[in-house]
Amino acid sequence: MLALLVALDSHAAERQQPVELIADGDFHATLLSPWRYRRVSSNFGDRSDSPTGSSLLLRSAPAPDDPTWAWGIRQLLQGSIEEKDVIVFRAWMRSQDRVRVLVVMEDSKEPYRKELRRLLRLSPEWKEYTLVLKASRAFAKGDAQLNIQLGLDRGTAEIATVRLENYSRDPHPVPRENVDPFGGEANPGDWRPAALSRIERIRKGELNVRVLDRRGKPVPGASVELKQLRHRFHFGTAVVARRLLGSDPDSVRYRAEIERLFNTIVFENEMKWERASPAQLAEVQQAVAWARKRGFDIRGHTLVWGDYAHSPGVRGLSKEQGRQRVEQRVQGAVAAMKGQVYIWDVVNEAVGSTELWEDLGWSLFPETFRIARRADPAAQLCYNEANLANQSLGERPLAVATERVRALIASGAPLDVIGDQAHMSLPLTPIRSVLSIWDGLASFQRPLEVTEFDVAVEDDLLHASYVRDFLTAAFSHPALQGFTLWGFWEGQHWLATKGGAMFRRDWSKRPAQDAYEQLVLGAWWSREHRSTAADGVARMRVFYGTHELVVVHGRARERRVVTLEPGKDGTFEFRL
Structure with missing residues (x-):
């Protein structure tokens, strides 16, 4: 004893x-x-x-x-x-x-x-x-x-x-939280059946393969195999230029995962005004060349962030000089990347970062969009804001952001897209509320993008469940045209210590990464094998995007890469 x-x-x-x-x-x-x-x-x-x-x-x-x-x-x-x-x-x-x-x-x-x-x-x-x-x-x-x-x-x-x-490092026993991850709000799953139905309706289209012989007659019984190569929807991630160009093992793995998992990239920091040194921009251009060669779409982030910390050389200038410097920044950055990015985050976080607009005049806020449009008429222009779907700070950021959007539209500014950063944190916003928030933003008749998604949750199961549900909700919403993670690997993630990454530092997958792949590369990835009917047509319903078609009949075989888009003819003719 x-x-x-x-x-x-x-x-x-x-x-x-x-x-x-x-x-x-x-x-x-x-x-x-x-x-x-x-x-x-x-x-x-x-x-x-x-x-x-x-x-x-x-x-x-x-x-x-x-x-x-x-x-x-x-x-x-x-x-x-x-x-x-x-x-x-x-x-x-x-x-x-x-x-x-x-x-x-x-x-x-x-x-x-x-x-x-x-x-x-x-x-x-x-x-x-x-x-x-x-x-x-x-x-x-x-x-x-x-x-x-x-x-x-x-x-x-x-x-x-x-x-x-x-408790210093590695305490024993480990203290545990006792707070409801949804802050006491209900998070029922009754939204899910309707969301899955919408995905089938809005993200897919009819693709018909007509097979004819050399005389133009239908060929029944031909084998038609379809493999999806790329989504039309933007599935993206924030990246770091040096990782796209590096030769170390982590950089090699980093690039391989990006090519496997995404079709869109955005540079996390390197295009920001305060980071835009000549050496940095040269590195970005090399990384852009790497990405474009592999068919990636590129988001431009960000032109103006309305505080002095992100606006070098503006503090202390007169109002007129400050406005000129902002205009030069927007025109120069957009012109330098003209034709290489499909969208620009023109203004970032105009709810919480307002020093520039207050000191230089709020009329400069919509004017930045006009300057960007003149510099690259083909690029979409986005107002990118924080704490919209994320309601952990309450309703005020969404209410103010809504007024910012309303003011931009009233001024005639060329606002093309509304960006919801969606840095989600505890307490998590119930998914039904997320969908309602997007419905409200969609009432402005502009497409939406989730631009910087992560979930700061260390609990693997909760993290995976919320990532799966949030991604499903986003893909189901008719106004959403893209979903971008703000990084995916713990070795290169701003919330690495707070549970924000999808891969651990050693490249093992957290359950949320499995959930992402099960959806984006599994349930939402078309793979079909059909035979042509008596009229020589094989009919299938597949996700919008780029597909490989292989048609075989007897010894004849033809391969073709086709793109299925909403509102366009989805019939592709093969002559064998």
């Missing part, structure tokens, strides 16, 4: 004790509190039904245009964090008004990059909410802050305790 007690005591000693990163998590400090309050009214007191016997009552009354961070409480972190440390947020909270709380861990100074950003809808009953993240970078003491934001709803929230703990 003594030996067993010693073993148990030793095991307990091995358990890592977390380091607390914030102070006064019970809100008992009356003087020199480390918490900073922003606009909320507060009241701390004893409450017998609280888990700790007391709680902090916070009241918020945001206006519709208030940002979420304008209301709430925050505190600088009291300890340091190393890259890959496991950080755990715990808080006992409730709200009789069921208000939404946005929990954020971020830089304490501009640009306020987010490490954690989770929306919680509080219930009237006390609940301990637990969130877990793995730090993607290191922070010194005071370089990060915890921000509990209450700017989404009017009402009250009660907080009994808050803890933010650093």
Whole structure:
């Protein structure tokens, strides 16, 4: 028995004790509190039904245009964090008004990059909410802050305790979250039958192969084999130019997977204004040549991102000089790639990045589209926005983006496509809501594209399930013309530490990658073998795109590559 007690005591000693990163998590400090309050009214007191016997009552009354961070409480972190440390947020909270709380861990100074950003809808009953993240970078003491934001709803929230703990790397046992991945919203699957039916209706067409002999008479019984080579729909990924040009084993595998899985690419960063050095652009041109030789369509990303951080040389200029510099950027970038990209993201994130438009005039916003159109009349022009289908930050970004689109159209700007970045994060938007959001955007009578999709979820099964459903919904929506991943491999992914990639670092597949292939290269990939009927025609219904046809009758054999497009004749004649 003594030996067993010693073993148990030793095991307990091995358990890592977390380091607390914030102070006064019970809100008992009356003087020199480390918490900073922003606009909320507060009241701390004893409450017998609280888990700790007391709680902090916070009241918020945001206006519709208030940002979420304008209301709430925050505190600088009291300890340091190393890259890959496991950080755990715990808080006992409730709200009789069921208000939404946005929990954020971020830089304490501009640009306020987010490490954690989770929306919680509080219930009237006390609940301990637990969130877990793995730090993607290191922070010194005071370089990060915890921000509990209450700017989404009017009402009250009660907080009994808050803890933010650093468990270092590889804690044992591993802390687990207890938060519904859909934030308490229902995510029924009743949308799926209609979506599958739409895919059959809108993504396929009738393809007929008529086989005649040399005298022009029908040939019955001829063998017709069809193999799909390419989708008409844009299935794409963000790429890095050096990987397309590199000779190391990872770059070789990277290129092979891109050729196998996608028909469209977009350069993640290299075409952005702030990255556009002569050396960088030369590398991009080499990568573009590689891609075009292999038949890839190319998205241009991005011409203008409306803040100074992404607009080199504009800060400090007069209004007239600033506008000229923006115009030169748009004209020069589009002209340099004329005929090589099928679409440009002309303006990126005009909801949250507005410095340029506010300082140089909002009339410049639609004018950038006109400049781009003049520079390349054939390229489609897209307004690319964040947090449309992703409702984890609430409804305001979608509402503002909708007004931006309405203003562009009213101004007569040549807006061709609306881009939904679709960086999806917890809590996940129910698929039925995603479809409804796209319906609303489609009412502007413009095609839509999912331009930067990923799902920041480390749980493999949840990640795979949501990727499968989201991709199915996108392919089923009649307004969608493309679906682009914002990277696919953990070795080259901006959310590698947050579960955003499809392949792991060692190139093993996460379940979501299997789901992608089962759909795009499986269920949605046409393979047919028919024989011609008495009239010499083999009839089949296949996905729009490019197909290889092989017709055989006796010793005669002919191979041809054909393209099936909506609204065009799908009959192809062979003479043997």
